[in-house]
């Protein structure tokens with residue numbers, strides 16, 4: 001399986017977010033969809049990779065935050081591709097409010113301004129086609145991988161672990177200066193448990209939502 005990283009700059013100098021395009025040789029799978037500000041670039045990158053309507057089989061969202069989910073509804077319309085997200089993060093994408101299911105209190109102004117600043121309108125909201133749960137086997141969609149529920153950053157954060165041992169972890173970890181647990185934490189206890197779980201798994205390489213891939217050893 002080939003992995004193409006699509007790196008997208010975020011508005012307001014908020015850094016870079018990664019989408020990953022998996023190419024099995026027969027079909028494509030997109031992990032995360034990026035922010036709306038880079039929509040045209042995402043489309044270009046899909047096109048350059050030879051990813052067309054019909055060959056893109058599924059969009060998998062690691063969680064509902066705007067920097068990962070804002071192009072999902074648009075790509076669904078253009079590619080006729082279903083969008084999958086963990087059950088617990090369906091509410092934020094349905095409401096266009098990434099704070100809709102957060103446990104930790106959120107500043108009301110931040111909550112109101114976020115969709116305005118990042119262009120999340122009615123057209124970016126969607127009802128997911130596939131609701132993911134822990135342990136789900138993605139073979140039925142044509143991808144040799146399974147879903148790991150890895151809450152902590154958000155309630156419905158999940159990872160995609162391929163049969164080759166590559167983990168697409170969303171924002172559980174990032175690799176900004178060095179590989180580390182995210183500092184954007186909704187539920188610290190859940191985050192720690194997700195970390196312990198991942199540490200015990202046979203994982204070859206971790207592909208974070210922000211930063212370059214790394215190995216488990218680099219985290220310790």
Ligand SMILES: [Zn+2]
Nearest residue numbers: 065067171209
């Ligand atoms: Zn993120």
